Amino acid sequence: xxxxxxxxxxxxxxxxxxxxxxxxxxxxxxxxxxxxxxxxxxxxxxxxxxxxxxxxxxxxxxxxxxxxxxxxxxxxxxxxxxxxxxxxxxxxxxxxxxxxxxxxxxxxxxxxxxxxxxxxxxxxxxxxxxxxxxxxxxxxxxxxxxxxxxxxxxxxxxxxxxxxxxxxxxxxxxxxxxxxxxxxxxxxxxxxxxxxxxxxxxxxxxxxxxxxxxxxxxxxxxxxxxxxxxxxxxxxxxxxxxxxxxxxxxxxxxxxxxxxxxxxxxxxxxxxxx
Amino acid sequence: xxxxxxxxxxxxxxxxxxxxxxxxxxxxxxxxxxxxxxxxxxxxxxxxxxxxxxxxxxxxxxxxxxxxxxxxxxxxxxxxxxxxxxxxxxxxxxxxxxxxxxxxxxxxxxxxxxxxxxxxxxxxxxxxxxxxxxxxxxxxxxxxxxxxxxxxxxxxxxxxxxxxxxxxxxxxxxxxxxx
Amino acid sequence: xxxxxxxxxxxxxxxxxxxxxxxxxxxxxxxxxxxxxxxxxxxxxxxxxxxxxxxxxxxxxxxxxxxxxxxxxxxxxxxxxxxxxxxxxxxxxxxxxxxxxxxxxxxxxxxxxxxxxxxxxxxxxxxxxxxxxxxxxxxxxxxxxxxxxxxxxxxxxxxxxxxxxxxxxxxxxxxxxxxxxxxxxxxxxxxxxxxxxxxxxxxxxxxxxxxxxxxxxxxxxxxxxxxxxxxxxxxxxxxxxxxxxxxxxxxxxxxxxxxxxxxxxxxxxxxxxxxxxxxxxxxxxxxxxxxxxxxxxxxxxxxxxxxxxxxxxxxxxxxxxxxxxxxxxxxxxxxxxxxxxxxxxxxxxxxxxxxxx
Numbered sequence: 001x002x003x004x005x006x007x008x009x010x011x012x013x014x015x016x017x018x019x020x021x022x023x024x025x026x027x028x029x030x031x032x033x034x035x036x037x038x039x040x041x042x043x044x045x046x047x048x049x050x051x052x053x054x055x056x057x058x059x060x061x062x063x064x065x066x067x068x069x070x071x072x073x074x075x076x077x078x079x080x081x082x083x084x085x086x087x088x089x090x091x092x093x094x095x096x097x098x099x100x101x102x103x104x105x106x107x108x109x110x111x112x113x114x115x116x117x118x119x120x121x122x123x124x125x126x127x128x129x130x131x132x133x134x135x136x137x138x139x140x141x142x143x144x145x146x147x148x149x150x151x152x153x154x155x156x157x158x159x160x161x162x163x164x165x166x167x168x169x170x171x172x173x174x175x176x177x178x179x180x181x182x183x184x185x186x187x188x189x190x191x192x193x194x195x196x197x198x199x200x201x202x203x204x205x206x207x208x209x210x211x212x213x214x215x216x217x218x219x220x221x222x223x224x225x226x227x228x229x230x231x232x233x234x235x236x237x238x239x240x241x242x243x244x245x246x247x248x249x250x251x252x253x254x255x256x257x258x259x260x261x262x263x264x265x266x267x268x269x270x271x272x273x274x
Numbered sequence: 275x276x277x278x279x280x281x282x283x284x285x286x287x288x289x290x291x292x293x294x295x296x297x298x299x300x301x302x303x304x305x306x307x308x309x310x311x312x313x314x315x316x317x318x319x320x321x322x323x324x325x326x327x328x329x330x331x332x333x334x335x336x337x338x339x340x341x342x343x344x345x346x347x348x349x350x351x352x353x354x355x356x357x358x359x360x361x362x363x364x365x366x367x368x369x370x371x372x373x374x375x376x377x378x379x380x381x382x383x384x385x386x387x388x389x390x391x392x393x394x395x396x397x398x399x400x401x402x403x404x405x406x407x408x409x410x411x412x413x414x415x416x417x418x419x420x421x422x423x424x425x426x427x428x429x430x431x432x433x434x435x436x437x438x439x440x441x442x443x444x445x446x447x448x449x450x451x452x453x
Numbered sequence: 454x455x456x457x458x459x460x461x462x463x464x465x466x467x468x469x470x471x472x473x474x475x476x477x478x479x480x481x482x483x484x485x486x487x488x489x490x491x492x493x494x495x496x497x498x499x500x501x502x503x504x505x506x507x508x509x510x511x512x513x514x515x516x517x518x519x520x521x522x523x524x525x526x527x528x529x530x531x532x533x534x535x536x537x538x539x540x541x542x543x544x545x546x547x548x549x550x551x552x553x554x555x556x557x558x559x560x561x562x563x564x565x566x567x568x569x570x571x572x573x574x575x576x577x578x579x580x581x582x583x584x585x586x587x588x589x590x591x592x593x594x595x596x597x598x599x600x601x602x603x604x605x606x607x608x609x610x611x612x613x614x615x616x617x618x619x620x621x622x623x624x625x626x627x628x629x630x631x632x633x634x635x636x637x638x639x640x641x642x643x644x645x646x647x648x649x650x651x652x653x654x655x656x657x658x659x660x661x662x663x664x665x666x667x668x669x670x671x672x673x674x675x676x677x678x679x680x681x682x683x684x685x686x687x688x689x690x691x692x693x694x695x696x697x698x699x700x701x702x703x704x705x706x707x708x709x710x711x712x713x714x715x716x717x718x719x720x721x722x723x724x725x726x727x728x729x730x731x732x733x734x735x736x737x738x739x740x741x742x743x744x745x746x747x748x749x750x751x752x753x754x755x756x757x758x759x760x761x762x763x764x765x766x767x768x769x770x771x772x773x774x775x776x777x778x779x780x781x782x783x784x785x786x787x788x789x790x791x792x793x794x795x796x797x798x799x800x801x802x803x804x805x806x807x808x809x810x
Binding site for chain 1: 655
Binding site for chain 3: 294297298301306307308309310311334335336337338339340427
């Protein structure tokens, strides 16, 4: 890589010295800023991982709603265990699977605050199934952001409850055999059947268009929480390039070709009249 | 003065309430009290029971295995607790339904035809109050007039209309003990 | 002066919780302490607006406690032995994150599903940590219904003072028995919360986050050292015990909770027979009142430790006297309660007749 920057090249081409701050950093030129509520440090996520995008859009929504001081998050155990390093809001780190119980504790004593959990598939749909189902069934007025990449990332690639049939992981080395290892768990669809659940919607963050839709969905869910409608879950079907043993691009292709057909995107349940 | 008593009978005969009314009475008279329902192996063998201790002094152990008084409302209670009365103590038993009475000679034995008397009052459920009457008269551990007040505290408000009937039974019970 | 009432241990504990301005209770039914959730469900939210929630399991309940404690509230849960075992994971996290909260274990006989009858077999689990990692709970062992009330208030205060979980270690017999209690007056619920609480980021201040995860070993050791220093401080400041008739004692009966009172009765009986017996009852079982045993040991012919287990606290007693006197054990298990006569008999067997079993 050359040491020369875009500014140097411009300067050579135009033969005019360009001052970055005065000539380029102008309000009318801004096309993108990192959300204020996302702390400006490098993330530990692997290159191409969907977590960083999911973090970002969630914090963008918090920024746009102006609720940084009114929201409390609960981090899971899994790759996003350190979510509190990045999200500049009050947070608690829960034991594996217990995020919905922790969130219940927080929300019940501060019903006026926004509360969310951010959980992966193992945390939410394996070890934490009971806490998730019962928080949903009680209609806890919280948002669950559910990251589904069909694999355990933090522990390096074991089978998850949402691993696709035939998918190779370190604990299903010959491909997930549904006869002995069970079927992928459609946890979102399952939860949508419960009367306490207000909103369930499935999205992805593998294309800009999908990122926009996912963000809108998160905003809706927090809006519903404000209205006191009950349990909302936004599932984000995403990738795990490292443990899928793929390049980021290949992993996004896998999301498109394999994951999404199995976990179709779109609303699964919406509040009445919405 | 200390009274370590056990009230025993079938579940449903109101033995737990007897102990509780006594404990309340003790409290109203500013005594130390302790009420302990059946525990451990005491729960088996056809008896429900409540140990009740009323004392002018600090009560050390709520767990006791020897008693000043046994108030027995059924046969298994006599069979089980007769041997555990302290020498010089007493047994008060319902002689209507207990056919094999206690036999010890080193204790005082009161036979009170409680069930028969309760039937005369047209309510078998007051058997416990009747027996309690005999116990309070025999031990004088609390004043008889305190019982009315204690009864009001133990019974929920909606049952307060039953207080006169219960006190009538209590008074019948006292009449079977002559000192 | 508060109200004088005749109450069951479990009900008294529940009433004290409401009066102490407790903000939330999360629990799951288990015998012999289900009255607590029932009492609170009937009384609490109507009177103080306290949150009372029946969780789907003890696992969920303790994590709800974690959440609400993290938000700086006064929170409490209760359970009995098998349920407390399920809570150990959450307790380890709570201890590590240094969140104050109060628990009561109304102990029943184990192991396994065991029996619903009273026991003290959870002593080790309570005072030595219980879950994974090096941590301690502050453990209070009431022996009367009055102490069930007093220790709720004290427990909340100690928990908040040291940012540490506190346990009331009691049993089914104390839970079910009725005694006179003086109830303290209703305290207001808190309206101000500690600055570490996750109540929403404060303007101009860093966010708060509560975690027990410290990947770097140096950091995790630092956390451990801080916890250990705190436990030392607790050992220095918070030891509580009851000593009866130690002045002329040649023998000591010792036990915690309900058993201590049975020991006092046995002591009265022993004194009536001319044996010079005293009683030591640890009120805090962590921190353990080591010094009182160490100080009295040289004047004694022996200690009889009595417990409703196979001999757990006796290990702490032996460590305390460090060989300076003989320490023998008598215990019942599985829901059996030793009687005063039994204690006296075993005392005479061991120390007077010099027999071994």
